[in-house]
Amino acid sequence: MFISYLFSGISLGAIYALIALGYTMVYGIAKMLNFAHGDVIMVGGYIAFTLSVTLGQSAWIAIIGSIVFCTLLGITIEKIAYKPLRNASKLAVLITAIGVSYFLQNLALLIFGSNSRNFKSLVSVPVISIGQVTIPGETVVTIAVSVLIVVGLLLFINKSKSGAAMLAVSEDRAAAELMGINVNRTISLTFAIGSGLAAVAGILMCSQYPSIGPYTGQMPGIKAFIAAVFGGIGSIPGAMIGGVVIGIIENLSKAYISSQLSDAITFVILILTLVIRPTGLFGKKINEKV
C-alpha cells in the first residue's frame, strides 16, 4: 500500500506547503518569523465555518469572505503589533509574534469555545479511484491550488512592479528605501498576501481534516515552519517542496517506522537541517558583513 501512504503524505504535505509559503514570504521580505501565521489559518477556518455553516452561505462566499477577512487581519496585525518594532531587536519581534499567536488562540477560545467543531468540507470534488488507490477530492484540489499559488507568486514577484519592490526590500531594506521604495507599504502587502494564503490553507486543511478548534493552527504551523526551514526559508519553491517532502516523510515514517515516533522524526529533520545545511535546500547563502 505504498502508493496510498504516498498520496496521503502528499496531500498533508501540500497543506504544509501552503502554510510554509506564508512563513517564507514574510521571512524573506520582512526578515521576521511570524509565529502567529498558524493562528491566522485557524481564523481563516473559523470565518469560513461561520459563513458556510452558521450563516448558511454558499462555499464561494465562505471562501472569499475568509480570504478577505484574513488579508485585513494580516495587515492589521502588522500595523499594530509589528510595525512599531521595525527597528527593535529580532527577539522583541519574535516574542511579539508569539504574543499575537496566543492572543488569536484565546480570542477564538472566547468567541467559539473550546469544543472543536465539525467542519463541512467546502470542496465538492468526487473521490478518484485508480485501482485499489482512492484519492479524496480534497487532496487533488489542495495539490492543484498549491501549485497554482506557487506559480502565481513566482510570476507576481518576478514580473510585477510590486514584486520587484519586494525583492528589493528583501535584499537590502535601507538601500530600497533610498531608491524610493515605500518599505512599509511593501511589508504590508507581503503580510496581506501571506495572510490571504493562510485563509486558503485554513479552508483546505479544514476541508481535508474536517474539524476546527482554537488550537487547530498550532501544530501544522510548527510543521510548516520546519518545512520552510528545510526548503530554505525565504525561497518560494523551497517552501513548496519542503512542505511536500515533510508531509511524505511524516506519513512514511508513521507507516514504516513507528506511528509513535513520526513527530519526533519530523523535528529531527529540523535539527539536522540546521546543523548540516542551515540555508535549507533552496536557500541562498548569505554573506553577512561583519
Add this chain to the structure above:
Amino acid sequence: MKNFKRMLALLMVAALSVASFSACGDEEQTTAAADSGETTEAAQEGGTFVIGGIGPITGPAAVYGIAVQRGAQIAIDEINAAGGVNGMTLALDFQDDEHDAEKSVNAYNTIKDNGAKVLLGTVTSTPCEAVVEKTFEDGMFQITPSGSSVNAICHENAFRICFSDPSQGTAAAQYIKGTLGLTKAAVIYDNSDVYSSGIYEKFATEAQAQGIEIVSAQAFSGADNKDFNTQLIAINDAQPEIVFLPIYYQAAALILQQSQKAGYSFTFFGCDGLDGVIGQLEGDAALAEGVMLLTPFVADDPAENVQSFVQAYQAAYGEVPNQFAADAYDGIYVIKAALEQAQITDPTMSVSDIGTALIEAIKTITVEGITGTMKWTEDGECDKTPKGMVIKDGVYTAITQ
C-alpha cells in the same frame, strides 16, 4: 553566516516554546461561585459548606473542566433548592488549572484559602496526581469525577466516580471476546495521553489472556493530530474484526470520517471517552452507525433521573451533557450522601476532621446515580458496571445479545 545560524537556533527554541506552552491561557477564573454561596448564608442558619472544584476551564482540555463545573453546579442548585444538606447550604468554588499540574496545586491553595472543606476534582488525571499529594497532607476528602489514572487516587483520602483506566481496558477486552466473540482486534490510541495509553496497555495484557490477537496497534500524538489516513491504511491491511478506540470523541469523529472517505467499513469499539461522538459529527451522525462503546452514562438513557439531569443541563447551558458533567453531578450527590451518613452539620469543622469522617462514611454508602449504582472499595475505586451501547439510527441503544 554565524549570525544566521545563531538566529535560527534561537528561533528553534522559540518554536519549541510555542509548542510546550500551548496549554497556557489566562490566569484568573471563576471565584464568583464562592461569593454567590456566601450571600445565601444569612438565609440558611446552618451556614455554607464550600466544595472546592478544580479543572481546566481554559486551554485544550477546557471542554472537560467546563462540563464538570456545570454538572456540579446543577447538582448544587438542586440540593440547595431542596433545602441543602443537614441544614447547610452547599457552594461551589471552582478554580481553573488549565490541565497543568503546577497550576492545579496553586488552584488547590486558592480553594483552601476560600474555605473549601472537600475537593471535587481534579478533572484530569495528570494534575490530579499532583493535587492528591496535597489533599493527603491536609487530610482533605477528595473525590475526582473523572481523573481515571491509577495514581490519581493513590492515597486513602481520595475516591473517584469514573472507572479507572485499567478497569476499562480489561472490561473492553473481556467484552470483545466474551460478549461479542471476536478474536482479531486493531487499536488506535493516543500515546501522549495517560487515559488512552493506560487503557491500551491494560487492554493488550487482557487481550492476550483472553486469546484476542492484536493485529495492528497504531498510535498518534495529541489532540492536535488530524490525519489518521496512514493508521487506517495499516489497519485495513491487517484485516481486523474490530477496531478498538480507547480515545476521546474528537479524534474518534475524525477517524470515522476519514475511514468512510477511504471506503473502509470497520466495526469500531470504544470506551467512555467516545461519548459525545454523535454531537461531534454534527449532522454526519450516520457515520457513527454501529459504533459500540462501554460507558457508564448516556444522555439518551430513558431513566427518569438521567432525563431530568439532561433537561436541566440543556435548559441552563443549551447543550447535551457529556459523561464528565454526569460524573460531576453524581460526585456532588455522593458528597451529599457522605455528609449525611457522617452526620456533619457544622461547616466550620476543620478540613481534616471532615475528611476523616467522610472517608469512613463513603465506604459504607451506596448511591443511585445517573452513572449507575455506586459503592466504593478500600482503595477508593467506584464499583459499578459499564453498559454496552451501540449507536443505532443516531441514538445510543443498549446492546442486547
